[in-house]
Amino acid sequence: MLADFLEKNDIRIYNESINSDQINVLKTSLKQEIEDKQSQIHQFYTNKLEDITKIDEQTEKIIDQCEQLELKRKELIEKIDDYSKLENHARHVNSNYYQVQHLNQFIDGIKQLNHLQTQIQECRQLCKVGDLNQAKISYKSIEILLNDEYLFPTTSDKIPQQHHSLYETFQRSARQLRSDICQTHHILWNDGVDRTIKNEFKFNLKYLDQLFQCIFYDDKGEKVLMEKNIQSFANYCLQRFIQILVEKNRKLNIQVEPMHVTVQLEDEEDEDDRNDIEQLNLTLNYLKEFFQILNTYLLSRIMNIQTTKDQSIETISLMSIFSTTISNDFIELIREHLLNIIPNDFQYMEIFHSLLQTVNKFEKYLIEIKFFSSKQTTNILSSVVGNIEESIIKSRCRTYLNQSRELLQSNTNLNTSFKTIEIGDNEQIFQETQQEKERYQNQTSSNILSSNISLDELDANMFRFPRTTIVEHVYNYMAFVRKVLQEADHVDNYGAHLCATARNMMELFHVIYGNLREKKAQEFPYLTALHFNTYMYVAHECLLLGEEYYHLKNKTGDGQPITFVDYVAIFRNQAANLLKTQLDTQRDLLTSFIKEIGAFHSIADEGENQDRLKRAINKCTIQLENLSRNWRDVFSPHVYFKVLGYLCDHVSQLLIKETLSLEDIPEQECEIMVNVFTQWSTFLQNILVKDEISPGLNILARLAPNLTRFNELCLVLNSSLQTIVDRWFNGQGPLASQFTAFEVKQLIRALFQTSERRTAALAKIQ
Numbered sequence: 001m002l003a004d005f006l007e008k009n010d011i012r013i014y015n016e017s018i019n020s021d022q023i024n025v026l027k028t029s030l031k032q033e034i035e036d037k038q039s040q041i042h043q044f045y046t047n048k049l050e051d052i053t054k055i056d057e058q059t060e061k062i063i064d065q066c067e068q069l070e071l072k073r074k075e076l077i078e079k080i081d082d083y084s085k086l087e088n089h090a091r092h093v094n095s096n097y098y099q100v101q102h103l104n105q106f107i108d109g110i111k112q113l114n115h116l117q118t119q120i121q122e123c124r125q126l127c128k129v130g131d132l133n134q135a136k137i138s139y140k141s142i143e144i145l146l147n148d149e150y151l152f153p154t155t156s157d158k159i160p161q162q163h164h165s166l167y168e169t170f171q172r173s174a175r176q177l178r179s180d181i182c183q184t185h186h187i188l189w190n191d192g193v194d195r196t197i198k199n200e201f202k203f204n205l206k207y208l209d210q211l212f213q214c215i216f217y218d219d220k221g222e223k224v225l226m227e228k229n230i231q232s233f234a235n236y237c238l239q240r241f242i243q244i245l246v247e248k249n250r251k252l253n254i255q256v257e258p259m260h261v262t263v264q265l266e267d268e269e270d271e272d273d274r275n276d277i278e279q280l281n282l283t284l285n286y287l288k289e290f291f292q293i294l295n296t297y298l299l300s301r302i303m304n305i306q307t308t309k310d311q312s313i314e315t316i317s318l319m320s321i322f323s324t325t326i327s328n329d330f331i332e333l334i335r336e337h338l339l340n341i342i343p344n345d346f347q348y349m350e351i352f353h354s355l356l357q358t359v360n361k362f363e364k365y366l367i368e369i370k371f372f373s374s375k376q377t378t379n380i381l382s383s384v385v386g387n388i389e390e391s392i393i394k395s396r397c398r399t400y401l402n403q404s405r406e407l408l409q410s411n412t413n414l415n416t417s418f419k420t421i422e423i424g425d426n427e428q429i430f431q432e433t434q435q436e437k438e439r440y441q442n443q444t445s446s447n448i449l450s451s452n453i454s455l456d457e458l459d460a461n462m463f464r465f466p467r468t469t470i471v472e473h474v475y476n477y478m479a480f481v482r483k484v485l486q487e488a489d490h491v492d493n494y495g496a497h498l499c500a501t502a503r504n505m506m507e508l509f510h511v512i513y514g515n516l517r518e519k520k521a522q523e524f525p526y527l528t529a530l531h532f533n534t535y536m537y538v539a540h541e542c543l544l545l546g547e548e549y550y551h552l553k554n555k556t557g558d559g560q561p562i563t564f565v566d567y568v569a570i571f572r573n574q575a576a577n578l579l580k581t582q583l584d585t586q587r588d589l590l591t592s593f594i595k596e597i598g599a600f601h602s603i604a605d606e607g608e609n610q611d612r613l614k615r616a617i618n619k620c621t622i623q624l625e626n627l628s629r630n631w632r633d634v635f636s637p638h639v640y641f642k643v644l645g646y647l648c649d650h651v652s653q654l655l656i657k658e659t660l661s662l663e664d665i666p667e668q669e670c671e672i673m674v675n676v677f678t679q680w681s682t683f684l685q686n687i688l689v690k691d692e693i694s695p696g697l698n699i700l701a702r703l704a705p706n707l708t709r710f711n712e713l714c715l716v717l718n719s720s721l722q723t724i725v726d727r728w729f730n731g732q733g734p735l736a737s738q739f740t741a742f743e744v745k746q747l748i749r750a751l752f753q754t755s756e757r758r759t760a761a762l763a764k765i766q
Helices: 002-008 020-129 132-146 165-192 205-212 222-248 276-299 318-340 346-368 388-408 434-442 455-462 472-490 495-521 525-548 550-554 565-595 607-631 637-660 667-689 697-703 705-717 721-731 741-751 756-764
Strands: 200-204 215-217 251-256 260-266 302-306 313-317 420-423 468-471
Touching (some): 020 165, 132 205, 165 200, 165 222, 200 205, 205 276, 215 222, 222 260, 260 276, 388 495, 420 472, 468 472, 495 565, 607 637
Parallel strands (some): 215 302
Antiparallel strands (some): 251 260, 420 468
């Protein structure tokens, strides 16, 4: 403080002496400052004293308030004590109340259990008497009681106490009631729609009313159950009534009583007096009456369905279920039957037109009762007919196709015996000129245009058919095809359908005839020849029909001429394949006969070998004689000699091949071979050359080239060395035309021993 004072009075040097003035000033200043401080302290004391006074006053007030609060607290404690007494009394009273309430609830529970038992018994009785609606209402009350939380409390897992014996008893009773209610559905339906008697059903209106007054629950499967019952009844009506009415021409008898409706099918008494069109017209009237009864007493009803999700009630018409089940089959049945009875004669056009009017009226009625949807195509039943005139032509075409199928299948069960017929002319197809014979003999050219046969002769031959034997019903079949084409020529309109039918008949023949005949034809040579001729005859007719009815192009749909030429190759190929299969079989059989001989050497050493050679030739001879008997009067001469010459040529080729393979032919063996070969050569002459219908050596030389070769071999085996050389004639003789130089040398080496003459002869064979 002193330092502050000195600094204040500007006394800054301490080592300097202080004068008296300064000391006085200092005293004065100190005194003044002390007085100021005293004044401040007094003022501060005064203020604090005032504050303490105020605090004392406030404290007194607070103490008064505390005393008042204490008084209030004592009053509250007294009130709390009073309230506690009241609460204890109230608790005691409330306890008595809840005991009474629980007792009342328990008594109500006992009453509800008794009511539950009574409800179960009443529901069972209602099921027995058939009051299904009241039974289902009662069962709903039973379900509510079984789900009551007080009567049957749940565990902590919200699962009813299944172990409770009383609960299990009621649950068994409820399940039995559920089964009884389902059974009541069946009973009411089966009693309401009685189908126990054949060709008859009865409606019991009382039972039907009881059934459809109730609500059907979707979650309990009642909706599905009733839908199945209605679907079953729909199929029953279709199969046992509608189809029988339509197909068997029965009469409908309906008896209506106050609570019963009976529908019966009876035999029609005067059925023979009506044709199919009039009968169907009457049947449609019966069907309309049948649907009227169904709609009036059953199908116009509705089912009230309680849905699973929102528990709302929706309605379903019985007619909608009935229609959904059989409407498509019903449409197909009527359309098919209507299509089948379209007349094939224009004299029935008026009554058929009347039938179509009946069909249209019937269809409108079905739309009216909602069996048909109004959104469906109009005239859905009669649209199958279309234009009546065209439909009659189409019906006639279908009749022709059915008759064609029946004709082709008429002799299905016959194996080897057919009714046959001879057709064609007796002249040979090819008449060869002398120049033509020389051409074939010299084999200098293969171009037919270089021959002397005129084109006119070739064209005429193309449209001639040789005399052969064919199956009679195929001849009738082709006559039937001509009849259809002739009818197409005579009709004014829609001849294109008849033209198409003629081609369809050819397609039927192609498909059916081969499947029915070819397998059996391959087993018997006679049938092979017969069906070969038949195929060739049909192919020949196909070749002619298009030209014969060329003028029908004006009546075809596309303006193109009708043709059957595309079937010519098909039938000829079928004929060729059939004959080839038979020839392959016969060739293999003849080959097996020759193979049984084995090698030709040493046939003179043992009698068995010699007999084996003779037996083989005899077997071949017998087999070919059998084929000749079967084929001679069936095939045309040209085909007969061609197939028989082919088989004879094959046997001759085998004999030539076996002979040429021998390295040594002793004299004795040569004599045996000459005898046997001569026997075979004689047979060939008799069966091929000397036959009265034989085409001659020139034709046979072309058909069987190995026959001449075999005859030349027989001459070689029975000739001297010089004769062989002479027949060779420097490669210009008849021997040279049949055998090569190597083959002739091989024969000479096998027949003759080594000598100068043989060596000289071999030298000449060049």
